Amino acid sequence: MxxxxxxxxxxxxxxxxxxxxxxxxxxxxxxxxxxxxxxxxxxxxxxxxxxxxxxxxxxxxxxxxxxxxxxxxxxxxxxxxxxxxxxxxxxxxxxxxxxxxxxxxxxxxxxxxxxxxxxxxxxxxxxxxxxxxxxxxxxxxxxxxxxxxxxxxxxxxxxxxxxxxxxAYYAKGMSKSLKLLITQQYHRAVSGGTGAAKAAGNYAASLRAQQHASSVGADQVLYLDASNQYLEEVGAMNHFHITRSGELVIPEFTDTILKSITSQSILSLTNELKSLLDLTPVQKKISIKQFLADVQSGEITEAGGFGTAAVTASVGHYILDNGEHYTVGNGEIGEKTQKLCQYYSELQQGKQAAPNNWLVRVERIN
Structure with a gap:
């Protein structure tokens, strides 16, 4: 060219x-x-x-x-x-x-x-x-x-x-955890539509839900599937949570979820994350009912989001449409989430060894 x-x-x-x-x-x-x-x-x-x-x-x-x-x-x-x-x-x-x-x-x-x-x-x-x-x-x-x-x-x-x-994408950066609204009122995408595309219209459709989230004190929306049974993604990032056993769980990719490059990278770093952070990345279909029960019981110890813009964000609180409030751990940034953000950022900055071809030097032409 x-x-x-x-x-x-x-x-x-x-x-x-x-x-x-x-x-x-x-x-x-x-x-x-x-x-x-x-x-x-x-x-x-x-x-x-x-x-x-x-x-x-x-x-x-x-x-x-x-x-x-x-x-x-x-x-x-x-x-x-x-x-x-x-x-x-x-x-x-x-x-x-x-x-x-x-x-x-x-x-x-x-x-x-x-x-x-x-x-x-x-x-x-x-x-x-x-x-x-x-x-x-x-x-x-x-x-x-x-x-x-x-x-x-x-x-x-x-x-x-x-x-x-x-x-940083979020003005709070990693100095404070985020609060997400889990709503049955708004949906990001339905199967057979454009949910898996990074299309302008998908973001336009999210603005009303984002305004509603802001009105109840939340930073973003964690969307459910059209049946309101399973977790999908946050408008600007994929969602994840960490369990007591060390599983780092990302919702299964479907045609209603945008496949975050960050999420895909995390899933391919299984050996590194197990060795460095004692974390095992997995994908599962996540029931909202079971998710909230596990947050409440303490089975889920940390949560957050993955995305190119945000990199890794920490989530400490969830709000439901009826006003119910769920806190992950003590509501602050989790230790493993913090270390994961640092590790991934150091990969990008060349301070940690990255897999082959992940980092490519920009040639000097002009």
Missing amino acids: NIDYQLLSPQQRRSEPLAKDTDLGFGLLRTDHIFLMDYQNGEWINARIVPYQNLQLAPGAMALHYGQSIFEGAKAFLHQDNEIYTFRLDKNCERLNQSAEILSMPSLDVDMQLQAINALLDVERLWMPTATGASMYIRPFMFATDDSLSVKPSNSYTFAVMLSPSG
Whole structure:
């Protein structure tokens, strides 16, 4: 793939590294450039890196009317050798194609996605944050561009990649546990729908539930399946809990759950987690009735969530629609959850040995 570099002049671009004390927030900052590529007549064309700018869309663009819009979230880290490394980026590229298939959108070769993202990271090296716990958040996305009001798959699309130097997803970070609302009133997805896709519409549908959760003092919603019998996921992350026996339990993946790259990574680290933390990752179908009973009895000792943005979050409290309140352990961050977060973060930062090909250095081209 040939990329056309249309970069800002040196005088217009960042000229020195991002200061360590920069107030990052999460997803608030933008780098100088964006990658764009178009899909027309059955092929991807016009790959380019241009100054970050507003996109031009026809008022009838099908993404605006019929929701053909998908995205990914990945991270890159500045290691001690002053080089940039992506973490399991190929898995995000594969998942983007899985989302595309679900929404009847074209696939994009994984190697082309990797080349696009790495090229943009290379251009924006001076934007890499160096603060503890910070990373370069990578947002690839694809949307339909046909100017048509017919309900059908679009024939044209745009693929884009933007970057955001970011700190912790939750303002509380790992300094305080989260409170989740378990509700039978709202559902994230149903079988046969788009629940397994990272689709814009899934997140739009979660906003009302999130507002309701906030109104009762909860940070997020832990969704149940459509039958209200089994745990599924939190809107922004997969759920997990830890038992007295040392099982780290993640709900079984179904077509109503987005497969977190973090969850998949944890499940593949069985030997490491057993050795380091005496934890055994497993997947099970989790009854809400049994889950609450196990929280109440103390059989479940810790709980939390896995996701690229949040990495590992701790959950200390659950609220039901009727106001019932369940506390995990003493309601504070669990010791093993804290150590798990530290271990996984150190994998990403190159401070722990990661499995082969999980960390890939961004080549210096420009």
